[in-house]
Every structure is written in structure tokens, then in C-alpha cells.
Amino acid sequence: MRRLLPALAAGALALLWLALRPGPVDRPAPGEAPPSAAPGAPALPPEARREGPARAASAGRPGRAEVGRAVAAEESAPQATPALSPVEAYRRYAVHPPDSRPLDARQSDLIDWNRRHEAPRPDPDDPGVTILFTADRFHVVGDQTLSPVLDVRRGEAPAAVRVAESVVELPDGRRIPFTLAPQGEVHAGVVRPAELDLDGPARLAVRVAFDAGAGPRHARIFAHYTPAAAVPARFGAPLGDRVVDGSLEVAVELHVETPGLYLIDANLFADGRPVAWTRTKPRLEAGTHRLPLRFFGKAITDAGLDGPYTVEQLRGALAAPGSTPPTVQVPPFAGAITTGAHPAGDFSSAEWDAPEKRDRIARLRRLEARGGPVVTTPAWRDDR
Amino acid sequence: MRRPARLVRLALLPLLLGLAACADPVGEGEAPLEAGDPIAVKNGGGTTYMLHVGGICSYSFTNSSKGDGDARLGQWSGVESVNLEIDQTESMSTAVSQMIGHLDTYCTGEDECLLYTYSNGGAVISQALALTESGRWNILWVFGTASNEGGSEISDNFLAAPVTGLGFACRLADEIGPSDHRAGWNHNDTGGTLFYLLAGRDEWWYTGGVPDFFGGSANDGAVAYHSSGGLNDTYHISDDEPWLCYEPAYHFAGHQAAFTCEGRDLDHNAMKMAGIAELGG
Structure with a gap:
């Protein structure tokens, strides 16, 4: 709120500036290349930043080229989008059961299932500085450790950072310090929840206070911990x-x-x-x-x-x-x-069939026949 | 067309800030209903309910910590609309627990449900489905408008503090970042229920401009496309790409676009009622 009030006070100037400013609130024209991903942190895991399907395709990543071709075709010759009724959409989905389906390398949420999703963000007062506070996992069990990383950059170069405090905050209010020390271009540390004397599952808040030259900053992430005893x-x-x-x-x-x-x-x-x-x-x-x-x-x-x-x-x-x-x-x-x-x-190549599938189709058909709310979905690109 | 529209939006920003984005736009003269008010009819042996679920910092679809606003329930022939009382001010665990109780009430036996969720309500139903037995409820589909199922960057990391100044002043706002929501449960487990998703792309300058919470990715001011579109990772998406209909492999299983591959040029507040209008309610 303290940062919002000065922004409000400077409203007219900011609005004029925003109206003229190219950037996130300016949308590229159709056919124009999408904007770049947020300023990155090369020293950190590549998972810290994600790109959209089209950009990934243009980067030539394996398995995504076909998406790029689909985008190119769409841009050059817009097509009518066939709409599927709930019955038809469900029938296409229910070729496989809900609990076992094909796995694709792009389903990173299932393969790299415990990864985190923080991304670099510009400093509120100094857009030239990006800040990323993340860790190596979300769920921590037993003797596993959590490795927080603070990466502050000015442009591509690491910024000078003074860490004032790094603590793990527990649900019972205890604040346990840990060391977040320079390690290459970042500040890194190791949290050992097994040493925190917890007897039940806990949501841990990992907090850091630091200064990269633009004033005091605070960052925090959460992790879920299951102690061995639980x-x-x-x-x-x-x-x-x-x-x-x-x-x-x-x-x-x-x-x-x-x-x-x-x-x-x-x-x-x-x-x-x-x-x-x-x-x-x-x-x-x-x-x-x-x-x-x-x-x-x-x-x-x-x-x-x-x-x-x-x-x-x-x-x-x-x-x-x-x-x-x-x-x-x-x-x-x-x-x-x-x-x-x-x-x-x-193995059988037969489509999934089960009473619950037939029941759902019957209910969807009845809803459609009664004239209830109608929702449609455009077909997937590879179904057209 | 884009620039004049944006300038108009910019001219309205002081008003937006002054009101702290408190209103949920709906048609004029329509009195909001009280939580739990039934407004439609029974069908055959069972009842088809449309359960309305509100967003972050709300107590029901029509009542949030930002005030009652003007939100109303959709109305459809043969469908009974219900304003679910779910406390989304304290914790996901409270909200999910209450959601499960409502589903047990309305969506079993001969009865069946449709769900209309707004913002974090999409995350609440997703977690409820993932953490309970499959087949427990008769849910025909879930319609998520401006869904926060994939988590919001404005809850995330060092920018969290200013969020309280943007109308997200409740404790749960701390718990709804992308890591919390994406790693927290398996979003592919919907129990076979399809999620229809309508996404908005009209940004707020104070979350998409200074500072930019979303790293330049399309968003409605509160949630990015990766969340509102049901994508399985925090992809960076340009808002003029027809991104919502790429291959299913980029999405959580059973998650797909509603009506359009492009979403709507509306902000997070306007998205609340947009889906009801599109559903003919």
C-alpha cells in the first residue's frame, strides 16, 4: 500500500507515460512476434522461466515444431473454429479413462511434479533490477532439504546484494534463521526441516530481507514439509x-x-x-x-x-x-x-468404456435436450 | 482499435484505484440474491444445480470482502442456481472443506451439478476433486471464468505486500501463488469432469505495468493466461496468440477453452459476470 500511494499521487504523469510507453501493456499487432519472457536468471534452473508454445517452437525445441507449423498456418489462413458440444467434447476426452491417459513430454507438471514456479520480477522501484527468490522443490519429506536461492540482477549481470535476514517461519510462530550466502552469482542456502523439531505436517514460510541498492526488500516462498514421524x-x-x-x-x-x-x-x-x-x-x-x-x-x-x-x-x-x-x-x-x-x-487399443462414462454422457444429453446452459469448446488445433 | 480502447481504460484508472476494484459489473436493476437462495425449478427425478463459487477474499459468489458488489447468479431454464457460501478469506483448507460439504449436499444421487467458478473458486473446486474419491459427485462440467487454478503472480514472492492495496486484503491471498497451486495438487485429476475456461486479457496498469507482475505475459490484471487457460506450466503467452486451443498436451487433462481460443478483452472484475452472459444466464 505504501508503494501504491505514491503511484496514485503521480497518477497523471504515470498515465501519460504509460500511454506512450512500449511494454507489457502494449499489445503487439497480429503477426508480430510475442514479447520476450521476463528478464532471466541464467545461473538458475531453466525451469524458473517458461515460454509459450509458439516461442518454444520457434526456438526449435524437440517435440514442439508441429505447434509452430500450426501457428504459422493459422496466421496465414484463419479458419473457422468448429465448436464442440459438451457431449462431443466429453466423448473425445473419454477415449481414455480419467485416471490413466497418454503421457507427453510437455506435461512437465506430471514429470517434474515437485518443481516450483517463481519467476524473476522487476524491482518495484528500479525496473532495471530483477529479483528471483525460489528453491529446488515444493514438497519436502523427512530428511530431505530445501535449497532456497536469491538471484538479483541488473540486466544480465548479478547485482550486489546484502542479505539482512533469512529465516524459516513455522506455523507456531517460531522464526529459525538459516544462512543465505554468496554462491557464484546468487545467494544460496540449505534449510533442513528435520532439525526444526516438527511433529506434524507444516507449511513453511521461507523469508529473506535484503538490499540490492534500491532499499530494503522482502521476499518469501512457501514449502510443504512432512516430518519423518508423520x-x-x-x-x-x-x-x-x-x-x-x-x-x-x-x-x-x-x-x-x-x-x-x-x-x-x-x-x-x-x-x-x-x-x-x-x-x-x-x-x-x-x-x-x-x-x-x-x-x-x-x-x-x-x-x-x-x-x-x-x-x-x-x-x-x-x-x-x-x-x-x-x-x-x-x-x-x-x-x-x-x-x-x-x-x-x-495391450488393447479399445476406447475406455465404463458405467460412469455412459452415465455422464446420458446426463449431458438430457441437459442439452432440456435447453440448459450451453457451453461449447473450440476443437484442438490437431483435431481440425 | 486497440490504442483508443487502452487510452479510455487509462483514463478510468484513477477511478479503478479509488474504488479498489470493488465492483462486480452486472446488469442494472438486478438485485443480488442472498447466499443459498434457490431461483429455479426441479427436473424429473433429480435437480440440476448451477453452483456459483466466488473468488479470493469472498464469502460467496455475491459477497466478498470488497463489498457485496452487484454480482448476481445466472438463471437458466430447468436449472436451480445456488450461491455457495465458501469462505475464501482464510485458507484453502477451509474453502476446500466447505466446497466438499456443498458438493455432498447438491451433487449426489439423482441430483447433478454444473459449477460456475470465478477466480480462485476455480482452484478450490480443482483441489476438491483431486483430493477426494472419484465418482463421489455428479458434476457435469465446471465453467471457470478468470480461473486462478494455476496460481496468481500477484500472490507471489516479494510483490505480495502491495497486493493488499489492490483489494486482495485477506490472509488467503498469501496462499495462491503459482507454486502453491501448481505443485500443491494434481490438476489432471478432475474425476472425469471437463473444465471449460474463459480467460481475460485486459490488464491493469498497476499489476501489468508498474510493476509488471506477469513478466509481460497476457493477463487480466489478477491472473495470467497460463492460469485462466488451464495450461500445465507457467508459459509466457502473448495475448494476441490464439493460445487457448493448442494441443491438449499443453493443458491439464480435461481443461479446455470455453467458446473462444482467444479469451475476452476484459479485466478480472469484468470477467466475473462475462461467463454467465455467454452461457445465456
Whole structure:
């Protein structure tokens, strides 16, 4: 608010300046190249900044060239956009079940599932300076550490930064200092939540106060921590794989301490190439369970890749809606599970069919027939 | 066409600031309903409800900490509209817990639901679906206008403090950044319910200009395209690209554009009622 009031006081000047200023509030004309991504922080993980599909395509990244061609075609010859009714849109979606679908390398939220999403931001008073405060993960379990990074730059060059305070703030109000020290072009540190004497899941606030020459600044990020004592379950040994009803079932042990609804996710790859993802949500009592992970047959035949397959990014959590954090993390499965050498032809290429699918289609049809609210969606580009 | 429109917007900015973006524009002469007011009829053996979910710092669709505003519920033949009381001022856990209770009330057995969500309401329903058993509710679809499902940069990082001056003065505003929302739960798990998303691209200068919270990416003043479009990463998107209809692989599963690949040239406040108008309500 303190920064807003001077902006208000300088309103007329600022408005005149904004009206003439090229920048974020000026939109490029159609066909013009989209604006660049925010000023970056080269020393930091590339995940800190994302580009749109068209820019990524123009950069020649693998797997995105077809998007670039689609954009070029659209720009040169605008097409009418066919609209799909809810029934038709759902039928196209429900070729695969909601809990196991094809996996694409662009689904970074499923593959790099624990990454953070902070991005460099200009300093409020000095737009030539960008500030990024981030870390290496969001969920932290047991003995895992959290590595915060502060990267302040003037243009592309690292700016001189004086860190005044770096602390982890706990839900009970305790403020635990940690060291955020120069490391190459950034300030970096390590937080060890296991040393914070927490007996339950906690939302940690990691805060830093610093000065890069434009006055005191404060930044903060949050992370969710599950201490070892609160871990609700642990993965055990793989229990084999088989073809069941045309789909691939891979089983693994789960040792459950805390009963409840579990959220289990995993991805399937063939020779490093993505094939399918799965999610299962069993309600489990305490004890050791055989946990089947089903990868839908058509998702595998769509990829057309033969086994052996590897199950990777196997992770899980106990659902705790109504709590903060809303999940209690299970330590991720270490490594990958390799399946037998199933040819893709062993699996069914049939579309998903289930009572819930037929029920939903029937309900959507009734709604349409009654003249209820009508929503349509344009077809995806690759469906036109 | 763009520049005159922008100049008009700029001329209105002092008013916007003065009002702290408090009003939700709707048609004139339409009295807002009280939370829980039913306004339509039953159908056959069950009832089809349109559940309206408000945004950040709200208590219901029509009542927020910014004031009651002029928001109203949509009205459709054969559909009973409900103004869900969900406290989005304190925490996501409170909001999601209340959402689950409402879904248990309205969306089971012969009854079925449609959801109209605004802003952070899109995140609340997304988390509720991801953290509960599949098939628990009969939800035909979710319509998200200006959805904050992917998190808002104005909640994020060192710029968070000024946000309270922009009308987002509640504790939950601290919890709705991109990392919180994207890493917090699996957005691909909708239980088979399709999300229809309508995005806005009319920026506010105080979030898209000085300073620029969104790094030059298209936004409606409060949420960027990557969030309101259901994209699976914080992609940088130009607002004149027809970005909403790229391949499904760029989106959370089951998330797709409503009506248009380009979104609407409206700001976050105007988006609240835009979807209802487009749905014929």
C-alpha cells in the first residue's frame, strides 16, 4: 500500500507515460512476434522461466515444431473454429479413462511434479533490477532439504546484494534463521526441516530481507514439509507386472501407518520416451497392501512403443482436505520399476468404456435436450 | 482499435484505484440474491444445480470482502442456481472443506451439478476433486471464468505486500501463488469432469505495468493466461496468440477453452459476470 500511494499521487504523469510507453501493456499487432519472457536468471534452473508454445517452437525445441507449423498456418489462413458440444467434447476426452491417459513430454507438471514456479520480477522501484527468490522443490519429506536461492540482477549481470535476514517461519510462530550466502552469482542456502523439531505436517514460510541498492526488500516462498514421524505410508518392493483386461498392471507394496484416502501417481516410459500416466486413489487401512497401478491399454498402443517399460516418478500422499497442508506426503519411490518385455501389441487399443462414462454422457444429453446452459469448446488445433 | 480502447481504460484508472476494484459489473436493476437462495425449478427425478463459487477474499459468489458488489447468479431454464457460501478469506483448507460439504449436499444421487467458478473458486473446486474419491459427485462440467487454478503472480514472492492495496486484503491471498497451486495438487485429476475456461486479457496498469507482475505475459490484471487457460506450466503467452486451443498436451487433462481460443478483452472484475452472459444466464 505504501508503494501504491505514491503511484496514485503521480497518477497523471504515470498515465501519460504509460500511454506512450512500449511494454507489457502494449499489445503487439497480429503477426508480430510475442514479447520476450521476463528478464532471466541464467545461473538458475531453466525451469524458473517458461515460454509459450509458439516461442518454444520457434526456438526449435524437440517435440514442439508441429505447434509452430500450426501457428504459422493459422496466421496465414484463419479458419473457422468448429465448436464442440459438451457431449462431443466429453466423448473425445473419454477415449481414455480419467485416471490413466497418454503421457507427453510437455506435461512437465506430471514429470517434474515437485518443481516450483517463481519467476524473476522487476524491482518495484528500479525496473532495471530483477529479483528471483525460489528453491529446488515444493514438497519436502523427512530428511530431505530445501535449497532456497536469491538471484538479483541488473540486466544480465548479478547485482550486489546484502542479505539482512533469512529465516524459516513455522506455523507456531517460531522464526529459525538459516544462512543465505554468496554462491557464484546468487545467494544460496540449505534449510533442513528435520532439525526444526516438527511433529506434524507444516507449511513453511521461507523469508529473506535484503538490499540490492534500491532499499530494503522482502521476499518469501512457501514449502510443504512432512516430518519423518508423520509419514503416513512407505513404498515397499515391486510385486511384478501383468496384462489385465488389455491394460498394464504394475504392483508395488505400500506399508500404511495412517489409514485414509491415498493419492498415488506414476508415469510409464519406454526407453526414456513417455507413454502413459496413472493415478489411483485407494482408501487403505493400516498394514501392508498390494497396490496395483493400471496403465490403460490404449494409452500404450497409442504410443506404439514396446516394453520393457519403466515406472518412474512413483509418488503418493495421504489426502487431508481441510488441513494445511492438504496432503501428507509419502516418501517418493526411489528409482524406477522395470516391467517385462511386453510388446505394445499385447495391450488393447479399445476406447475406455465404463458405467460412469455412459452415465455422464446420458446426463449431458438430457441437459442439452432440456435447453440448459450451453457451453461449447473450440476443437484442438490437431483435431481440425 | 486497440490504442483508443487502452487510452479510455487509462483514463478510468484513477477511478479503478479509488474504488479498489470493488465492483462486480452486472446488469442494472438486478438485485443480488442472498447466499443459498434457490431461483429455479426441479427436473424429473433429480435437480440440476448451477453452483456459483466466488473468488479470493469472498464469502460467496455475491459477497466478498470488497463489498457485496452487484454480482448476481445466472438463471437458466430447468436449472436451480445456488450461491455457495465458501469462505475464501482464510485458507484453502477451509474453502476446500466447505466446497466438499456443498458438493455432498447438491451433487449426489439423482441430483447433478454444473459449477460456475470465478477466480480462485476455480482452484478450490480443482483441489476438491483431486483430493477426494472419484465418482463421489455428479458434476457435469465446471465453467471457470478468470480461473486462478494455476496460481496468481500477484500472490507471489516479494510483490505480495502491495497486493493488499489492490483489494486482495485477506490472509488467503498469501496462499495462491503459482507454486502453491501448481505443485500443491494434481490438476489432471478432475474425476472425469471437463473444465471449460474463459480467460481475460485486459490488464491493469498497476499489476501489468508498474510493476509488471506477469513478466509481460497476457493477463487480466489478477491472473495470467497460463492460469485462466488451464495450461500445465507457467508459459509466457502473448495475448494476441490464439493460445487457448493448442494441443491438449499443453493443458491439464480435461481443461479446455470455453467458446473462444482467444479469451475476452476484459479485466478480472469484468470477467466475473462475462461467463454467465455467454452461457445465456
